[in-house]
Amino acid sequence: EVQLVESGGGLVQPGGSLRLSCAASGFTFSSYTMSWVRQAPGKGLEWVSAINRSGGSTVYADSVKGRFTISRDNAKNTLYLQMTDLKPEDTAVYYCAKYRYGSGWPPRRSDLGEDYDYWGQGTQVTVSS
Secondary structure (H helix, E strand, O other): OOEEEEEOOEEEOOOOOEEEEEEEEOOOHHHOOEEEEEEOOOOOEEEEEEEOOOOOOEEEOOOOOOOEEEEEEOOOOEEEEEEOOOOHHHOEEEEEEEEOOOOOOOOOOOOHHHHEEEEOOOEEEEEOO
């Protein structure tokens, strides 16, 4: 059974930092492109970042470029998102997601619900003073 379990969310002041983790199990983690996706209150899903199976290639949404860093440890089956210089508009539930199409790169982003077949339960990030 595929499982993705996020952790590391919380309340942080503007300008602060958080590191999210996503523990993966039930599939060959190192064979898959992975992404972080977020959903702000009252809004739809927003793709944030993706990383290829080796960790050697990454892509970011313009809204987080230069502030967020995605990484992975295939030995630990864990995906990470280091978030710095956090802004109130970063407030959202953050999900890690497994790419449906394996190691495909760069990942499609036209339909997140279709392009990613497994999602974690999400971790809340709140940026507020």
